[in-house]
Amino acid sequence: MRSFPPALAHGAIEEVLPEVFFVTGAMETVLMELDWQFSRNMIIVREGERLVLINSVRLGDEGLAALDSLGRVTDIVRLGALHGRDDDFYIDRYQAQYWVMPGLEPEQPGVAQSLAEGSPLPLEGASLFQFKTSKLPEGILHLQRDGGILLACDALQNWLQPDEHFCDASRQRMEQMGFFTPANVGPVWLQAAEPGADDFARLKTLSFRHALCGHGEPLLEGAHMAFSSSFDRLFSC
Template identity: 45%
Template sequence: MPQFPPQLPHGEFQEIFPDIFFLTGQIKVESDPISEFSRNMVVIRDGMDLTLVNSIRLNSAGLAALDHLGTVKAIVRLGGFHGRDDAFYLNRYQADLWTPEGMTFTRGEKTDQFLLDGQDGPIPGSSAFVFDTPELPEAILHLKCHGGILITCDSFQNMRGPDKYFNDHAAESKARLGFFKQAVIGPGWRKFAKPETNDVERVLELQFNHFLSAHGEPLLHDAYRAVALSVKGGDVS
């Protein structure tokens, strides 16, 4: 069996909306000192077909729960800083990998379908929003159900404070860098990917009420207002 990054702690699936599931787990960045913090995966079910967005490798009980939901058909990698566990799922399920153009890989993955701005995504009723200006690929999956749902990676985050997956170093550093804000434009993404202001502002052309990020809590029912406040009040240039 190919070697994949080790499985890390995670929680259980929550059904946020019918057929839309949310799971929080841990990511460990092998820096000095080591940084441990939380990340999220979204699973969308269409019939019995499953699409995994911002994948997290699950333990045996988690994989059994995933298989109980349906059959994994697609993996979506939205951001250049993510994708650690995609190869595990591609090997296990022979699913299609969807990414923005320009994505690079380290574990033999290849893009099967491109996420193209304004074009259909892997789920019926979904479309891709693709940023034009960052130095690394970054996209958002827009679902048109339930008044509109954005699924983001690093571009917009909703961490309100450290949770059980944080170590002390990550809690201190992310507080200092401004991560713990509602619907914040990702500080790390803003610093290293360098998106331009007018590119980020295009997000407000989408219709949505809810927002599920790779980092932070679900933001339900008031997401457009919160994102608009971040966009209009933030300096991302």
């Protein structure tokens, strides 16, 4: 029996757009030699009976039962270098196809399929936006439905306030670091990845109304304007 990181606290799966679901759970990690506990999100897109998981978050038994009631998990997508804790659990449980950004491939050959702009993706009507200037692999899925939906990992965040998955120390540190800013670029990702303005100028050319990110609340309606204002503020693009 393979062992995997345990399920942490999480909320219920919610349908936030037609056939697009969202669940928020806890993350515990060590960064900069400090213990952190904060929230993260998994996005679930259903196509027929297929379920595609983006930014996987391991669910407890009740959560897995709710997930199975939606359909059959067939694909796991890893968009960012700083996520991936629970990918192996879902790959093992469902024998799912694994999709990763270039540079994040597992050591075992053939285990994952690389995501690439213009290449096949596990979702119909989707395209991949790849950050080209970032020091860390990072991508965004662009779904051409419901006015355009961005499915992001760490680069885009919409944390409005700390939730029940934060410890007090993490909340205080992250308030000081400016995490709780609507339609933001992730502060730690920004520091570690050092992306250039060109990537965000390209991102602004995409047409989208909604954004679902690896951290924070769903941003439904007005997402393009909100994120464009942040890109202008941070990158003058």
